[in-house]
Amino acid sequence: MTTDTPPDEPHEEIEIKRRQVAKILAAISGAGAVSAFSVSAIAGLSESGKIEEPEPLFVEGVRLVDAEGTPLRAADAIPPNENLEPITVYPEQEGGGAITEDRAAVLLVRFPEGSYQEPTNLDGTVDGYAAYSKVCTHLGCAVNGTEGNQLYCQCHGSQFDPLQGAEVTSGPATSPLPQLPIGVADDDGQLLLATGPFEGPVGPQ
Numbered sequence: 001m002t003t004d005t006p007p008d009e010p011h012e013e014i015e016i017k018r019r020q021v022a023k024i025l026a027a028i029s030g031a032g033a034v035s036a037f038s039v040s041a042i043a044g045l046s047e048s049g050k051i052e053e054p055e056p057l058f059v060e061g062v063r064l065v066d067a068e069g070t071p072l073r074a075a076d077a078i079p080p081n082e083n084l085e086p087i088t089v090y091p092e093q094e095g096g097g098a099i100t101e102d103r104a105a106v107l108l109v110r111f112p113e114g115s116y117q118e119p120t121n122l123d124g125t126v127d128g129y130a131a132y133s134k135v136c137t138h139l140g141c142a143v144n145g146t147e148g149n150q151l152y153c154q155c156h157g158s159q160f161d162p163l164q165g166a167e168v169t170s171g172p173a174t175s176p177l178p179q180l181p182i183g184v185a186d187d188d189g190q191l192l193l194a195t196g197p198f199e200g201p202v203g204p205q
C-alpha cells in the first residue's frame with residue numbers, strides 16, 4: 001500500500017502547512033497581479049513547507065531612485081510644501097537602475113520640518129521627508145491617491161496619515177503603512193537613501 005504521507009511527517013503537521021500555503025495564496029490573489037515577491041514566496045513555501053521572508057530590498061545605504069533609476073536629491077526631489085504631494089520611488093539596484101517590483105515601491109512625502117508626530121520614527125525622517133511602503137496593508141493594492149493630507153487607497157477607501165507614522169485614519173485597513181527610515185549621503189550630493197529596512201511587514205496584515 002502507498003501513502004502520500006512521509007513516515008516522519010504526521011498528518012496534523014501537513015495540514016498546518018497546507019493552511020499556511022492557502023493563507024498566503026489568498027493574500028496574493030487579493031493583492032492583484034502576481035509579482036516577483038509573490039513568485040518567490042510561493043517558491044519558498046513549495047520547497048520547505050515554511051513561510052519564508054523574502055530578502056529585504058532596502059538596507060542601510062541603498063539609494064532612493066525614480067522609476068528610471070535616477071537618484072533623488074534632498075534639495076529638489078519634492079519642493080517644500082504644506083500640502084501632500086507624494087512621489088513613488090524605488091531602491092536602486094546594484095550597477096544602477098530601479099527595482100520596480102510591487103513590494104519595493106515607496107511613497108516619499110515632504111512637509112515642513114517639525115511637522116511629523118509620533119508614532120512617526122522621527123530619526124527616520126530627513127529634511128522634511130518621510131517614506132512609507134506603497135503597498136496597502138488591507139489587501140495589497142497600490143496606495144495611489146490623496147485625500148487632503150491623507151494617503152488614500154482607491155481600492156476600498158483606506159486612509160493613512162503620513163504625519164503620524166502612516167497610521168490608519170479610515171479603514172478597512174487596520175495596520176499602518178510601514179515606514180522606511182531615510183537619510184542623506186553626506187558625501188554624495190545629498191542624495192536620499194535608506195538607513196535601514198522597512199520598520200514593519202509590507203503588504204496585507
Ligand code: FES
Pocket residue numbers: 136137138139140141153154155156157158171172173
Ligand atoms: Fe483595500 Fe487598500 S486594498 S483599502
